[in-house]
Amino acid sequence: MQLNQLHRFAVAPMMDWTDRHCRVFHRLMTRRARLYTEMLTTGAILHGDRQRLLGFDASEHPVALQLGGSNPCDLAAAAKIGEDFGYDEINLNVGCPSDRVKDGCFGACLMAEPLLVAEGVAAMKRAVHIPVTVKCRIGIDDQDPEVALDMLARNVVAAGADALVVHARKAWLNGLSPKENRDIPPLDYDRVYRLKAALPNVLIIINGGIASLEAARVHLARVDGVMLGRAAYQDPWRLLAVDSELFGEIAPYAAxxxxxxxxxxxxxxxxxxxxxxxxxxxxxxxxxxxxxxxxxxxxxxxxxxxxxxxxxxxxxxxxxxxxxxxxxxxxx
CATH class of the missing domain: 1.20.120.1460 (Four Helix Bundle (Hemerythrin (Met), subunit A))
Known part of the structure; x- marks a missing residue:
């Protein structure tokens, strides 16, 4: 299957939610959805209990490992460990707005460091043979999304990124809590559409506020893939229709x-x-x-x-x- 079909629909990485038990549950409802781990920091992977952190059930494939970090050498080492564990993709988090992420110099604050992000992507691409992707916001704080997203996208694509997942909101690192950052900044789907139009040969997946498969189909007319977050987790029954509605295949189970x-x-x-x-x-x-x-x-x-x-x-x-x-x- 082509790369764009592999990313046509995904369940977003969500801290404290998309652990290995959740992913097995989701996989039973859809063979096609791409699943993502919770974000794991490079420090945890390099120095922690790797089996506990990275172990997963074989039924979860295709499953991606999401990394949090900014040091290119550490990212490369953690990506290689993830590949050796059997993950199908490495995804770099450039969108999480939590205070812990800010303090560690990774996540959404990296929207202000496109060249550093590109270095990390290039280092991971040299270290692994599986796809390396980036998940980001359209900008942070006072950044102009037209400039910020374009700058990040063009740099990571030049560094070899295989796809870009864009949460179609800004992240306000100064003034909003992580919870507020999930809802208060307005959604700007058109900005993601414009990115796809500007980079027609780049795999662009849209994320943020998408609440149904009907909405997903609307987005798929403009971008390559859709990523559902809370709607998939809080109402998992939605996943029962993914394979039939988005891939034209029979669902694993009807109920x-x-x-x-x-x-x-x-x-x-x-x-x-x-x-x-x-x-x-x-x-x-x-x-x-x-x-x-x-x-x-x-x-x-x-x-x-x-x-x-x-x-x-x-x-x-x-x-x-x-x-x-x-x-x-x-x-x-």
Whole structure:
């Protein structure tokens, strides 16, 4: 499959959300979506418990490792480690606006350092044989998005970046919290469209505020790919329609209850390894949105899934509280 088809639809990397359990869950609903890890810093990878940080289930492919860092040598070393672990892509975070990211000189603050970002991309390209991509904002603080995004894009593409994922908002590092940065800066999809028009041979994926597959199809008329974030996580039932709606292929499962039946062996294996049930089931909160019994499902997991020694029967009991119409009742 061509690179642009591999990136036609993706679930965004989200801190504290897109861990390995979440990604296995998402993969069961769509064979085609590209999945991303939470951002991992180069320091954590180089000096931390790599198996704990980087280990993932083989079913997750295609899956990308998102890195946070700014030192080209460290980025290259971390990218090579990620490739050796089996990841299908290395993605550099140039969009996260958290205070921790600012203090570490990576994430969105790197929008002001396009040449340094390009050095990092070039170093990673020399170190690995898998695609290297960049996820950014359209600008930060008082930057002019027309200038800032163009400068970053042209430099990283010249350095060999295989694709650019653009969150179509500015990040205000001075004055807004990380949570506020997800909603308050206005979306500017047209700026991303103009970038694609200016760089027709570059793979451009759009991200930010996209809430449905219907909206994704509208964007796909103007750019190469779409990345869903909170909409995919909070309402995971949307992913059931990805393969049929965006790729013209049969979905792996027709209903969420079938997804959970397929998920059970994975959960049982993880519980045997000492993983707590809640670490997995916390990703299921929105699974039955709009279906009779959804509230009872959530309540049962919240009250019982956190108990010491909670087993897979807790999830089975919760699922039994959901009506048989366990497919999303609203349009994807």
């Amino acid at each position: 969420m209850k079938e997804v959970f039946a397929a998920m059970m062996p994975y959960i049982e294996r993880e519980l045997m390894r000492g993983v707590r049930l809640h670490s997995i089931t916390r990703h299921f909160v929105g699974a039955f949105h709009g279906v009779p019994g959804a509230r009872a499902f959530r309540r049962h997991l919240a009250e019982n899934g956190v108990k010491p020694g909670a087993g897979v029967n807790v999830l089975r009991e919760a699922i039994a509280l959901v009506g048989d119409r366990a497919v999303a009742p609203i349009a994807a």
